[in-house]
Amino acid sequence: xxxxxxxxxNIVGIIRRRGPCLPIHxxxxxxxxxxxxxxxxxxxxSEKRIKISNxxxxxxPLYFIPGQEPMLEKFANHLKSKEKDAxxxxxxxxxxxxxxxxxxxxxxxxxxxxxxxxxxxNGEIYWKYLTAPDSEFKPREEEKERIxxxxxxxxxxxxxxxxxxxxxxxxxxxxxxIDIFEKNKPKKQPKKxxxxxxxxxxxxxxxxxxxxxxxxxxxxxxxxxxEDFSKNEIILKVKIEGIEHILxxxxxxxxxxxxxxxxxxxxxxxxxxxxxxxLAEPQKKLDNLIxxxxxxxxIGKIE
Numbered sequence: 368x369x370x371x372x373x374x375x376x377n378i379v380g381i382i383r384r385r386g387p388c389l390p391i392h393x394x395x396x397x398x399x400x401x402x403x404x405x406x407x408x409x410x411x412x413s414e415k416r417i418k419i420s421n422x423x424x425x426x427x428p429l430y431f432i433p434g435q436e437p438m439l440e441k442f443a444n445h446l447k448s449k450e451k452d453a454x455x456x457x458x459x460x461x462x463x464x465x466x467x468x469x470x471x472x473x474x475x476x477x478x479x480x481x482x483x484x485x486x487x488x489n490g491e492i493y494w495k496y497l498t499a500p501d502s503e504f505k506p507r508e509e510e511k512e513r514i515x516x517x518x519x520x521x522x523x524x525x526x527x528x529x530x531x532x533x534x535x536x537x538x539x540x541x542x543x544x545i546d547i548f549e550k551n552k553p554k555k556q557p558k559k560x561x562x563x564x565x566x567x568x569x570x571x572x573x574x575x576x577x578x579x580x581x582x583x584x585x586x587x588x589x590x591x592x593x594e595d596f597s598k599n600e601i602i603l604k605v606k607i608e609g610i611e612h613i614l615x616x617x618x619x620x621x622x623x624x625x626x627x628x629x630x631x632x633x634x635x636x637x638x639x640x641x642x643x644x645x646l647a648e649p650q651k652k653l654d655n656l657i658x659x660x661x662x663x664x665x666i667g668k669i670e
Contacts, residue, residue, distance in 0.1 A: 452472065
C-alpha cells in the first residue's frame with residue numbers, strides 16, 4: 368500500500384514538472400510497465416487529482432493536473448484535419464458564433480472540447496477559445512441593436528454569461544444529439560454596398576451535404592467524423608453494421624478509375640474498408656471491372 372501511494376505521488380510530481388503526459392512517459396520515468404502506469408493514472412483520475420484530455424495522441428489521452436489546460440496546445444498537431452482547422456480558426460478569432468460556421472467546422476468544434484468552450488449569448492451558442500479572456504468578447508452590431516431594443520445594459524459582463532452549466536451545453540450540442548448538417552437560418556444583413564461573394568456555392572455545398580446525410584440515415588449508417596469536405600467531394604468516417612468504414616461521396620454522376628484508386632489509397636492509409644457514393648449508378652463497364660477485380664488473384668508476366 369505504501370509503495371502504491373509513493374508511486375502515485377511520484378506520478379503527480381512528474382506531471383507537475385513535465386506538463387500533460389502519456390502513460391508511456393510515466394512508465395519510462397518510474398520504470399514500470401505501461402499497463403501499470405495506465406492503472407495508476409486511472410486511479411488518480413478517479414480521485415480527481417488529475418484530468419484527462421478529450422483528444423488522443425495515438426490511442427491514448429493525455430493526463431494533466433488542473434490548471435495545465437493551456438499546455439495542451441503543444442499537442443494540437445495531433446488533431447484530425449478538420450479539427451485542426453477549427454482549432455486554428457478559434458485560436459485566431461478567440462470567439463466564434465456557431466451558426467456562422469460552415470458545417471464541417473461546426474462538427475469539429477464539438478470534438479475539440481479541450482480548446483473550445485461553449486456558452487450562450489442572447490440564446491445563441493458561441494465558442495470561446497480556452498485562453499481567451501471573457502472581456503474580449505464583443506457582440507456583433509445586430510446583437511447590439513437587439514440589446515438596445517430590450518434596454519439591456521451592454522456591458523461585457525452582462526453579455527458573456529453561461530445560461531447553463533458548460534457540461535449541459537456540451538451535451539446539448541454533442542454531435543450525436545444535434546443535426547449539424549441543418550442549413551443555417553437566414554440572418555438579417557446590414558445594409559451595405561454589394562460585394563462579390565459565393566452564397567450560391569455555399570448553398571450548393573450544404574445541399575449536397577444534406578443529401579448525403581439523408582441517404583446515410585435511410586441506410587442506418589452512423590456518421591463518426593468528417594475527414595474532408597469540399598464542393599465536389601466529402602470524405603466521412605462512418606459505422607456500417609457496427610464496423611468502421613471510410614466513405615467517399617462524389618458530387619458528380621460518373622466516377623472513374625482515378626476516383627476509385629484515390630479512395631483506395633486513402634482507405635489503405637487509414638487501414639479501413641471503404642465505400643463510394645455518387646449521384647448515379649456506376650456505368651456498366653465500370654461495374655463489371657469492379658466485379659472482375661474482386662476475384663482477381665494477380666496479373667503476372669509470361670516468361
